[in-house]
Amino acid sequence: MLEGAVAFVTGAGSGIGRGVALCLASHGAAVIVSDVSAEISDAAAADIKAAGGRGFAVAHDVTQWEKAAAALAHGARLAGGPIDILVNCAGLYFSAPFHELLPEAHERLYAVNVSGVFAMCQAAIPDMKVRRHGKIVNIASVSGKDPFARSASYGSSKSAVIGMTKSLAKELGPYNINVNSVCPGLVYTKMQEDQCRRIADETGRQPEDVWRQRLAAVPLGRGQEPSDIGEAVAFLASDRARNITGQSLNVCGGQQMMD
Template sequence: MSLSDQVALVTGAARGIGRAIAETLAADGVEVVVADIDADEAELTAKAITAGGGRAFAAAHDVRDEQSSADVVARILERRGRLDILVNNAGVGPRPGPFHTLTADEYDRVMSINARGLFLTTKAATPPMIEQRSGRIIHISSVVAKRASPNILPYAASKWAVIGMTQTMARELAQYDVTVNAVCPGVIRTQLHEGVVEKMSTLYDKTEDDTWQMFYDRIALGRLQEPADIADMVAFLASAKARNITGSAFNVNGGMEFN
């Protein structure tokens, strides 16, 4: 699925799923903009991709900041003159607890990154795609956007919002041959999920091993997903093979959720 000479902006790309997406796209010939709020880590990831024969450069980007979105897209256009792929991966995990005990600040913290941040980056990235009359926009949602889970209301709300935005954007951008899709990962042993498990263990008065086993028990295939599994789906959706797919949200969760 060669994507040679295309340009992709991947948010939250310094580590975890985002890094895997950046590496996979680069291996397929894409020049990847490794965007992350952690500029130093983004630079390390970009250098690793370049050392491996790919093309990448780092960009500091805070998805909560509208000006940051405008600046990173302007930098891409100045450097390459086009933007073909946007992957909205940047996100933050929940601090688990019954919703009636959560503060408004906690709700806003999650929504500002996972939902508002996605909106702001996509808003900035869309005009050049409309002008080109081509583009691929891929949002990273979650299994919890399709299967309710207790004690993570802000996170679930933000990921449900991602699917809603996916469908609305797909309708609006279809006339420009810009597709918009979402990927819904299941359980992946990243730094983000390890932090969630630690907090859930305290909440449920379980050991961390027992909490991990609780997740394993919900997965039909009986194994966690890897960042590369998500990256492979993103690469497919970015390719010409997916040219007639838009407005969809694809599960990559080992059978944790089938709808």
């Protein structure tokens, strides 16, 4: 489905990003895996190679807006071609009652979840416009549509990503660039593990019970795997989805049924 394409995935060192990178590679794309440290980026690229795919590592912190273009150019050189697909997956989460929200934590989260996406898109778009070809997929969240309590920073950061997806889709449609979001529900990654452990500590329960209770709200009764998110991204990044733009696709087992 993605043979000949070059994809750049941020936050690809672990969790959903790693699953997305592996999935895009399994569909034939050359994938540049990018994360904050060289060590985890290298390990994810090695996973892709071990599975028979083409993986390349670029260490990049998405909060460094001024270095975004250089990271993409470096990735394109390694992969031997320009970036066709940009997947913005790097993200942070924290939960706190609103009145206890610390400005530094809020600003750090926005720097990664919002400005990091803006920076990577701004750096990738000029070349896509010249080539009149490109796919951008942003990993938002169902909580960007219906935010949870005690998650004003996170939920609103994902609402910003969904809004930015729509604005860019309108602006870039005339250049044949598709911009969409994927909204996961519950994927058991380090992010979820930390959350379940924190709630368990606060409520005197076991983290496994917290996770089971969360899944009880999901009609399909199970969490998603990183590969489930990867398959949705692969579809949106392919020409099979050439007439889909500005959309935010829930991949959440039916947990969220609003637009």
